[in-house]
Amino acid sequence: MTGKPAEKQTYRVEGFTCAGCAAKFEKNVQHLPGVMDAKVNFGAAKITVYGDTSKEAVEKAGAFEGLRLTEDGMRKIQEEKEPFLKRYKHVFISIMFILIAYAIPLTEAANSQLLANLSFGIAIVIGGYRLFETGLKNLFKLEFDMRTLMTIAIIGAAIIGEWGEGAVVVILFAISEVLEAYSMDKARESIRSLMDIAPQQALILRNGTEVKIDAEDIEVGDIMIVKPGQKIAMDGDIIEGASYINQAAITGESVPVRKGKGDEVFAGTLNEEGYVKVLVTKRIEDTTLAKIIHLVEEAQGEKAPSQAFIDVFAKYYTPVIMIIAFLVAIIPPLLFGGEWSVWVYQGLSVLVVGCPCALVISTPVAIVTAIGNAAKNGILIKGGVYLEELGRLKAIAFDKTGTLTKGEPVITDVVTAGEMEERELLTKMAALEYHSQHPLAHAFLKKADEMGLNYKECEVFEFQSHTGKGISGVIDGERYFLGSDDSLNPSSVDMKKLQDEGKTVIVFGTEGRPLAMVAVADEVRETSASIIGELHRMGVEQTVMLTGDHEHTASSIGKQIGVKDIKAGLLPEQKLEFVKRYMQTYGKVAMVGDGINDAPALAASTVGIAMGGAGTDTALETADIALMNDDLKKLPYIIGLSRKTLAIIKQNITFAIGIKLLALLLVIPGWLTLWIAIFADMGATLLVTLNGLRLLRIKDRK
Template identity: 40%
Template sequence: MQQASKIEAIEARVHGMDCPSCAQTVQSNLHQLTGVNEVALNFGNGKLNMTYNPEKITQKDIFRRVEALGYQIESIFRKENSPSTTESAKIKNQKSKIDSLSSPWKFWLTTRRGQRVILSGTGLVLGFIAHSMGLSAWIQTSFYCIGIVLAGFPIARAGLISLKSRRADINLLMMISGVGACLLGDFLEGAMVVFLFSLGTTLQSFTLGRTRNAIRDLMDLTPPIATIKRGDEEVNVPISSIEVGEIITVRPGQRIALDGKVIYGISAVDQSPITGESVPVDKEAGDDVFGGTLNQTGYLEVKTTRKSNETTMARIIHLVEEAQGSRARSQQWVDKFASIYTPLVILLAIAIAIIPTVFFSQDMKVWIYHALVLLVIACPCALVISTPVSIVSAIGAATRKGILFKGGNSLETAGKIDILAFDKTGTLTEGLPKVLNIYSLGEQERSSILQIAASLEQRSEHPLAKAIIAEAKKQGLTLQTPHEFVAIPGKGIQAKLSDKLDCGVQDPQVASLLGKNHLLPHLNQEFYMVGNRRLFTNIPPEVSSLLAEISNLGQTPVLVGTKGGLIGIITLADGLRLEAREAVRLIETAGPKEVVILTGDSKSVAQQMVEQLGIFDYRAELLPKDKLLEIQRLQEQGIVGMVGDGINDAPALASADISFAIGRTDIALETADVVLVADDLRRLAYAISLSRKTVSVIQQNIIFSLITKALFLLLGSFGFVGLAVAVLADTGSSLLVTFNGMRLFKV
């Protein structure tokens, strides 16, 4: 029987890529290696995920191939939990790379790439000096050759690998141009070509690396070691070994290692890495805390609720990394254009080198030189990087503000919204309704009505259910167990309740077995119903009048009854978020032409809400399916965004052109295209504004790149541009596009 091949997976970080073509080159070369199965390289964050057969190829072989292409690579961790790689080593490796990118001088002086550029530039300058001093030609050429070899070696090595894999990337084109200049006897031109290209790509790599550090800074916030309580002792252990339910201790100035709930202590916690809040949040027993946040003032004991790979911070990092590597619609167009443009220009360069010399007896040296210029112009580096550098920068900026975009498409779409629809409960309101009053419509006591409603609501996830249960517990009521529970979407719930009956026994031993007060379980055969007025038929006119009065006060009525009729009404109210009015004003300024509220509440409650917020449109008394249909109707008028909490508005969120979810819940992180982790509606206006600016910057970059390429293609075809100028134009335009995109990081 044939044994299945062993497959291993690695995750690594590739440094030095300055455009998406670099990532494609690495990915293509790794795919060609024997034993490699799957390869995925994310240009946005430099993350490499791949699987391979260790019997056919080793991890060292894979890393050597990447390094041969001129890039640096470091292992993040082995997914098979290799004993050779530890979490502390991972953090150390990342930290060293981050440190080198944090200081320009350190980057240029300590990295191999920076050192090559400096030495190459030194050779070029010495050649200039030798020329100005009138030294012999061989001395000048020697200095130029030093500059060419130092800067050109990694370019030539990567170019030869690209040639072997039949892929015409920028390294191959630059190698041909540099070698061609030397063969034509112009060593100064050759030295300038490789130096300017090396300088430009290295500078671009440095600037992009600093932008990518936004996510790596987040990764570095979670401490690798935490202190846990085991009996009376405190033990330091790796966070990966801590299970849910263990107690970790956090002293002032320490970072909280894992998500959990405070069980002891009072402190202020800086949550800015997750929520973007600038002011520390007070925490005490019962409050939730998040891994990676900073404990500032007091001692805390925290009971963990998630493992290290499932924390809110870990999930945010994963989502941001996925978003940074996603391809926006504009990027797809650019890639398609580049795939046509580059081969055409290469064919044009070949034609310019051959046709004038073969058919018109022109000077071969002159026209080969013109062809080399076109080869430099053939690579659309500035164009292909115009979108990803903007997307990476904008997503990094949004993350710092507590906003998670799921990808480039959502980032581009947010700024194009024509109509923004809000779910009311938990979105525009605090989501913490309170019981205000209880009306008895028969012989039932008010406490009995509350007890029945709370007993049924134990099986419900609706925000009003939590408020009713909380009020019942506050009054010390004992809740009964619901049976045959049925939830009726958009209307309410119904169930039978088990209560207790006195068995009437006198024997003390039997009584002790039966429990306190000699009570036996008994299933009440009456179906109780709790919900809105749509759940009940034949509501008396006087009750309808009472319901109208309640709604006019801006309160939400919850009706309680049986199939025989109503027995009571519970009224609740949910206050507006403190920032809701300001948020709506900012959103209307940010771009959407119309803001509308979608709610299941009555028209009078919705009317009060829109008057308080200054919104002119609403749709009331909507079932979940009605919200979905309303979104589809609104889409006939333009691009529609939907804002909700993901709990009972998931169909509408999924149907909208772009969806926004409020909060850090699992359902919010999974459901929406954009998540406002900060739980602050005002961040929505920032997200829309950032999207509009991002689209504007992408358009600027694409237009600038196309105009620059067209201009130099025209000039190069007629011999008005030299090799050095062509390289300067190519790398210069790439740098300008990069710097323009990076401006978004500071928006």
């Protein structure tokens, strides 16, 4: 042993018909020589193989299902899809022989019943050879899945002379698998459509010449030319030009965003009107779009709690059904004098009814569809467990800065206290802040730029930073102070009024003489109050704002927004403590923050929701859910989507079990037939898949 890590290969899989077949494929690959482990992601239709083996060997392990593999990656592989008629020719040939079998007795030919049974037999062999191949292998290994049950039922039907019903069961089972595969493909389309949005080629400027090259060959540092109406192929920064960029594919925003020099753009977004040059900053596998697709596919492979429960339930359910079928077949003839042929037939029908496919598919089809729908609307949900927990939330904690507010402090008031004009005052303040690293400095510089003040030419000497108090410097021979120095003795009435409005007050003046008071505030997002109100109407019991800001500011903003509780002056570890406390009181608690300084609280909460996932690696990595467009308006939508998903999962489990129980009750009067059994099984499977696909119709209210 060299200790070398196992080689990892990921392939996309075409041809899955059911979750049970995916599990069988995974087990087959795990037993291949040289393979250390293999994981099938049924939701994303992918397999990851750890070890040393070939693509051909992996494909051979899926031969029982006719699976085909393609290389995983962002490049869309143009492969000729096998025509529908060719792929399912065995089903059509089988149907033809069944029709012939039913037509033979009408000819009144000699030995017509024998010929009809022969035709039914051919239909069973042609239509069910793949089913029998797997079913018989499983039977010899004592592995009892739905194919094992179907194989026993069909062979049993032939033994007791029910050739016609056995043949029809084969065909109906094949049709149900085709429909199930189609439904899951439909659910996966949301992620496949994401793969299609980024162009496969881009116009690159190399050595002064424009050349069109494949996206996979573009390097970091290349200059990409994007003309009006073209999609952007790679992540990068605009170095020339400006335009409105439609980012709906990444962030879910319906309104295009203006981008200019220095702004970041993402692969898959649309340049609407301008000519721009973009400096490529990431390779194709590292783009925000690639990360989203990778994380969503991983999420679709994660088992939600309800799915994990169903998997365990199905494990015990199948053997129990086999025992019930066996007892139905032997007890009435042995104890009550029933006819063996009648009750063996009833037992075989119980086996068909007992197929767990509808139950197994009931949860994943809903989870895969919902996660895909959310991704198309600019929300990254990193697993079925978080999707389910969202619908059960009782309390939501919000960070203030950058979540409920814009996170950009602005100057709101300037109260002068001397003869110096406001423009001159602000010029001197901006000149001081130009030398500062304080977070509020940006507000002064932005205000000065808006007013066109020439603060950069205002010379500052002997600049000093006074920890906890502010800054000072000599301008025109006099030392000026800017900060919270009490020695300036400002008007307490004006200061209290501004502080009561939730603003931070900064005093400007010379030694012992205040010249002005400046109020700085972090603006509340326009939508925050309406979103909090909507969450309360949806039944969220508690909303709380957790902030490191002081009490006055927190209280004012909290009242404007309408949160039920406010906790101010908190350090990151204190936010974590409050989240834990709320979880003890309310059970399920979400934390909404920026994914950086709120990381401990995000990690500890039931569901951590990060703002602004687009282009932010920290948000994508630390949170359970990322709102890609930095907009709280998505919060009620995902909670509504989660609740609808939970409702559909419950409906699906009820349908899957309820229909089968009703069919099993027909055993008591002896009315259960193989026809009814297969329709009950196929009907339940179709019902749960179509019900799960209803989640595709849930739209985000923009």
